[in-house]
Amino acid sequence: MTVKTGIRLAVCLCALIGLGSCAGSDGLSRADANNLDRIESRLSAHIAVLASDEFEGRRPGSEGERKTLRYLADVWQAAGLQSATNDPAHPWFAPVELSLMTPQSQSVRIMRDGQSITIPETQVKLFTSGSRALVDDAPMVFVGKLGASLDRAELAGRIAVMIWDHNDRNDQRDALLENGAAGVLAIISDEAAFAELVHIRKNGAYRLAEESAGSVLDGVMSLDGAASMLGLARLNALLDTAKMPGFRPHPLDETASLEARSIPGTVRTHNLIAKLPGKKPDSGAVLLLAHWDHFGRCGDEATGDQICNGAVDNASGLSMLTEIAEQLGKGPRLDRDVYFLGTTAEEWGLLGARAFTRDPPIPLDTVVAAFNLDAVGIAKRGSPVAIVGEGLTPLDDEVKLIAAQMGRGLGNSQFAKQFVKRQDGWALLQADVPTLMVSSAFASPDPLRDYTKDRYHKPSDEMDEIELGGAAEDMLLHLELVRHFGSTASHPPVRP
Template identity: 40%
Template sequence: LVSGTNDPGSYWRMPVDLVSTRPLTGSLTLTQGRSSVIVPETDAAVFTPRRRALAASGPGTGVPVVFVGYGDGSVLGDAMAGAVAVMLADPGRDRARREALFAQRATAVVTVLPDAGALTRVRMAGSRERLQLASEDQDTLSAYVTDAALAEAVGAHRWESYKADAQAPDFAPLEINLAITLQASAERREFTSSNLVGRIPGSAPGAGAILLLAHWDHLGECRPPEEIDHFCNGAADNASGLAAMLELSRRLKAGGPLGRDIYVLATTAEEGGLLGARAFAKAAPLPLGSIIAAFNFDMVAIAPEASPVGFIGRGQTPLDQVILDYLARSGRELGEQDLADSFVQ
């Protein structure tokens, strides 16, 4: 096994720059005319990945408040730049719409949720530590408010009228007469982790490469500190996968040279959102198009013997028949395809 980084200055490690953020404070103030209210935490939540973020918008500020309904404001083009966008929640599409609005340089995005229960779920998810690649770090300010709280500020009749208009196929975003002030802060930590990359050289240059990969990180502290054992040790997820990958690498190396190069990759920050794998894809030491097949080892041998096999990625590579033929020869059953497909990102 030799270095796979293609970097003489870093033989085994490929640095992965990461940013960790954890929300600290947040507040949302709505002003209609002379009436101003700080929305209580039971009806609003505000998040930012920055140490501190503040935005004031509405009449007299030069920052418009634009109601985009169920859209993403793209019909306005550059007109969204600098605005505070207010959008109605549409589960399954909200993240993409929010990203589209920030891509148009919206100052902040306020998502209107149907009720306090939906807000509680958002708050629980948003209050956890978030890990992301430093190269993907964005200066964003996101707020969530209940439908009832916004209706009270705007006026119930007017708000129902806005929502009804948003249902129309030809709906166009409109500026609304509402002032919104948002403030949020977060604990922020920037640090560098590493992917580890080795290579078993092949005997046929230009024949492509095989990638073996497994993530080396785990959850760490995953239970309340007062519990005696508050660490998730990661024996299954993913020491088992690393062990299987390394043992396979040892056997492949002992068997003599193969035609293709075999890359052995241990990725960091998988639990944070496949971040190490994404960093590898962004700066791979070989052309990504030269990778003939990739085999990911994660939580190996925890299912009962002879369990159905989940085929993740079926229909996306030329390897389908190879895998199906092997399952047939070994007498294994194919598991539920919809479940397997749900793991594809």
């Protein structure tokens, strides 16, 4: 279906899902609002199950995983989807084997001018991707927020001390290690953020089992710990200097001897893969995905609430994925197959999405368009949408036209750009799959900033705080996107 520019959302609602009447007036009529209310209610019902305490925070390899995947598979099958693993031994659930490294012990010794500096053990925590990592008497260098721009000569054999409080922190840490740093210490200025990260990482970190990460050493240090190491005045001076244009790494007077040990383990988890068969499967496929995992029990025992339910992140995305499956299952078959992918271990480095690209059920070059659904339960009704991944695929013009036809404005593209590498779509983009995240949740800084500050990766990310107005409208947009790219008439096959 193609709707003309300027036609009200009411027409889209009725044509797409057949919910109620389409009486005309400018703006949303009462019937239109009721239809959106019904969509919100259906999304909410799925989230209430997936983000319940019974599902234990959906940690990979846990009982919560089993309940999550069984619930999704049952609903998807009832909607008319078929298993798409192409593996009779593992219908619906594609195995993904992970290595788990759980911190065991650490040793920290900082020296300046031959004198040992005491840093409370609670203020610095070390981690290693292997069983043991050791750095002895290494010089330290303060790099601020610099990472990829630094070369090996500036980092080799040194402990890089970085600032954690910015959006590209994970990429910065990885770049520092890849460019030769012997280890990385990240200064976290917010005490609560420091405690939260330490609590999450003490439960271990995953990687794909077939990958050998060596014994990489990294750690986090509180602001008080950094002040103990450097002195408060020098620390503040360094933090101020890092904000200045042209800042370059600053060698420190301190040297560090650091050791971290971990206990290795193996976790067997799964991606969930299904499809709605199309009439012309040889014409390619459309892919929709959302990660099902969260952190399990990651709250502090002292607070009483230990379960990180992940209502927004990402029970909300799963609910939209499931509702789209149910709505498409009721309608006529599209030309192309539509694949539905629930990924594991997104929170630990997009691992499920990466595993999917390494062993896909179909050739990846047959996917004409993919759309990731993540953390959609933030924006209010009437919000614009952002295209996360804009400029990286040939899909932009078609997506923008469809959004405009449905009365959806475009949000802050520069703000949305910073999330490209922080979601599963990035793993697919690296495998040359044209993937976007089209979402009202990433169109404006304010709602996302409030969510990140108060609930992101915390036990407070629960059902009673979710906002589904924008998600309901986004679901309608994705139905139209899937129908557009699923049709060989509106999106013809690319001819060699």
